[in-house]
Amino acid sequence: xFSPSLWRSTxxxxxxxxxxxxxxxxxxxxxLLFAITTVVLVSFRLGPLGISRDQRAVTSIxxxxxxxxxxxxxxxxxRSFVAEEEAGTAPLLRLAASPAAVFAGKLLYNLLLVAVLxxxxxxxxxxxxxxxxxxxxxxxxxxxxxxxxLGVATTIIAALVARASVRGALFTVLAFPLLLPLxxxxxxxxxxxxAGAGWSKAWPELRLLAAYVLALLAASLLLFEQVWEG
Amino acid sequence: xxxxxxxxxxxxLGKRYGSxxxxxxxxxxxxxxxxxxxxxPNGAGKSTLLRLLAGxxxxxxxxxxxxxxxRRISPSQAxxxxxxxxxxxxxxxxxxxxxxxxxFADLRGLSDDAAISGALLERVGLAERANDRVASYxxxxxxxxxxxxxxxxxxxxxxLDEPTAMLDVGGRAxxxxxxEEQRERGIAIIATNDPRELALGDYLLNxxxxxxxx
Numbered sequence: 001x002f003s004p005s006l007w008r009s010t011x012x013x014x015x016x017x018x019x020x021x022x023x024x025x026x027x028x029x030x031x032l033l034f035a036i037t038t039v040v041l042v043s044f045r046l047g048p049l050g051i052s053r054d055q056r057a058v059t060s061i062x063x064x065x066x067x068x069x070x071x072x073x074x075x076x077x078x079r080s081f082v083a084e085e086e087a088g089t090a091p092l093l094r095l096a097a098s099p100a101a102v103f104a105g106k107l108l109y110n111l112l113l114v115a116v117l118x119x120x121x122x123x124x125x126x127x128x129x130x131x132x133x134x135x136x137x138x139x140x141x142x143x144x145x146x147x148x149x150l151g152v153a154t155t156i157i158a159a160l161v162a163r164a165s166v167r168g169a170l171f172t173v174l175a176f177p178l179l180l181p182l183x184x185x186x187x188x189x190x191x192x193x194x195a196g197a198g199w200s201k202a203w204p205e206l207r208l209l210a211a212y213v214l215a216l217l218a219a220s221l222l223l224f225e226q227v228w229e230g
Numbered sequence: 231x232x233x234x235x236x237x238x239x240x241x242x243l244g245k246r247y248g249s250x251x252x253x254x255x256x257x258x259x260x261x262x263x264x265x266x267x268x269x270x271p272n273g274a275g276k277s278t279l280l281r282l283l284a285g286x287x288x289x290x291x292x293x294x295x296x297x298x299x300x301r302r303i304s305p306s307q308a309x310x311x312x313x314x315x316x317x318x319x320x321x322x323x324x325x326x327x328x329x330x331x332x333x334f335a336d337l338r339g340l341s342d343d344a345a346i347s348g349a350l351l352e353r354v355g356l357a358e359r360a361n362d363r364v365a366s367y368x369x370x371x372x373x374x375x376x377x378x379x380x381x382x383x384x385x386x387x388x389x390l391d392e393p394t395a396m397l398d399v400g401g402r403a404x405x406x407x408x409x410e411e412q413r414e415r416g417i418a419i420i421a422t423n424d425p426r427e428l429a430l431g432d433y434l435l436n437x438x439x440x441x442x443x444x
Contacts, residue, residue, distance in 0.1 A: 005339055
């Protein structure tokens, strides 16, 4: 019997998805288009909010930043599984790869897309809305923790909806209640980072984000095989 | 490669979608070295039966069990000794033939040797198109690549759905050769209505007529 290495399989799936995406550019183009459109539209109407340091402006920036990230992610991250089902390639993966490797490969791929998306949105906010960050380390940590949560949640939800007939609508409908607590806490942590608060003040938010990610990851690992095998 | 004898047993197998039974009460035992041909009219469940045997769908009734030597193996273990070639299972349009072979060597934990990949593509007649993306392939070429992927892990249980439907004369000869080779490696199960392919089998399971093999 063959005993394929989990990491080798995971890396192979990640590499395959990246290669296919770079050649087809469906998810990347969708993410870029949505992120750019949202931030440009917001900046046109609200202007350089970051110049002001009052609490209202800081809260608005944090909320708008996560709204742009969330909706862009919703438009592109479901592709990881939906594309396999739509193209008829999912059975190939089911026959050759372990469910754990498929989940890990797809998760890493989605995390990479989220990282690219967050970097782009932050750059756009910096350029168009004069984003100023009081505590850059905390800002990066809140984006990273929120982004990992977003990546884990979208990966398992994408796997769940991939076989449904109304995938697009179902993805956002399922994702929103699952991601709402994450987004509320991520906005709070980002707000503190923008206002220049210390790490100790943001510690409760960061702990909540870490707990959310761990709980969701554990649940995903337990559920995925059942979801994938149908 | 597995060297122990394999055996596939189907007992009282049935599959239904909603309230409609596609087939019911199928029983068969296929031993090492044997080739079973499944025939029947459209909608009789030939492809569905192969998907059940491959573990891609779950039966509504009955059981499928695999044995290697005297050991009974789980469905997940069985996937490691199974190879399914079917028209409705698609390849990655953005990847080349060589990239497919590398991907599946990695997924199955096999050696990623360029010489092996080259020899497989030579065997299925795709050596000259090894670096072309699948999107540029004809249906027959894509089917040939599926045979190369199957040959990569040399499955003990070979499942073929309409195996030569898109192939030319050379392709049909290649498939006949593979089925003959499979007698030494394990079991072959072919779903077809093509008279030339019916002749490849030792037994015929006609889903339109009976649920038992003879």
